[in-house]
Amino acid sequence: MTVEFSVTGGVGTITLNRPAKLNAVTRAMSADLLALVERVGGDRDVRVLVITGAGGRSFSVGSDIGEVDAYPDPWEFRNRRDYCDALRALRIPVVAAVNGYAYGGGLELALSADIRLASSAASFAAAEIKLGWIGGGGVSALLSATVPASDAALMLLTGDPVDASSAFRMGLVSRVVEPDELMEAAANVAKTIAARPPIAAQSAKANLLAARTMGREAAIQYEREMQAICMGTRDAAEGRRAFAEKRPPVFEGR
Structure with a gap:
């Protein structure tokens, strides 16, 4: 399964599981992710959602670039159902455990969570500009509402990555922990929230x-x-x- 889901003690966990491709999201994965988010939204037993990526290298690098040309035209690409929209529409709190690269749509996915925790090995980039386009999953609005204006502009206009310590400094993430402590830290935050009404x-x-x-x-x-x-x-x-x-x-x- 390239998108995995489990529930423990009121905490649901979605794991993007395509580590060999840095958890790049295919169209099939996007459909699975949308279906899972909708399922979570209707499940009273899930009080908090954690989202992360499999492997130690990447949270997600966003859409699989190799599939972009499969859309017949940019308008069709524009009108696709977006998993970031679905995640932001959830009523329950969402925690992103960013374990590595959060690039392109992966950055947008992390920004769509309510709380972001990062591994010290994580890095963040609005990398689309390097390929000739810009993000379309809400990155401009979400990033500018999260970090200082100059930092948002620097990320959006250069596409260059920022490391975990810089992300913490600018307020992009709430905490930075060692890689082997990330999921425990995310689970602890999620369990605390799940214990609330x-x-x-x-x-x-x-x-x-x-x-x-x-x-x-x-x-x-x-x-x-x-x-x-x-x-x-x-x-x-x-x-x-x-x-x-x-x-x-x-x-x-x-």
């Missing part, structure tokens, strides 16, 4: 998107409405009871 976690994710895309006052009002929804859930009542009874809460997502 699912409705509140999904609401917090929605609020972050609102904060980036709405005006400030509208975003604050949206947050207030989402807070009211959360306060009316059984999980919120359970949280208050558990606090009063000095015990760990048990959240059901209701």
Whole structure:
């Protein structure tokens, strides 16, 4: 399988499994990835999703360049279903464990996650400009919303890679760990989030998107409405009871 999926304790893990080709995404892999993301979105047992790449060299280098010419024309390529769009549409939190190259569509895939952790061997590049085009999976909007303007411009206009320490400096990733510690670090973050009430976690994710895309006052009002929804859930009542009874809460997502 070139796209693998497993679930443990409320944490789903998608692994791009084509390490010999640096986890470049074929059209078949893209279809599998889209189907998996849709499946995850409808599964109440999955509270957090981790996405990573197989092998120690690459998270993903994006679309397999050898398949680009299989599209009859650029318009058909433009109208393909994009796996980055599907990932960003998920209501549940997404953690990217970037274990190596995150180039082209791989960078876009990482940027489509809510939290990014990187191996010290990771590197990031908007490399499409070196081949005569630019990214189309949201890289300009996502990168410019994530890192300082000059860093975004440097990456988009040169296509040159930045290493993990530079990515951390500019805020592209939250943590950098040794390669053999990456999946444990990602699992720990995911398990922590999975232990939180699912409705509140999904609401917090929605609020972050609102904060980036709405005006400030509208975003604050949206947050207030989402807070009211959360306060009316059984999980919120359970949280208050558990606090009063000095015990760990048990959240059901209701």
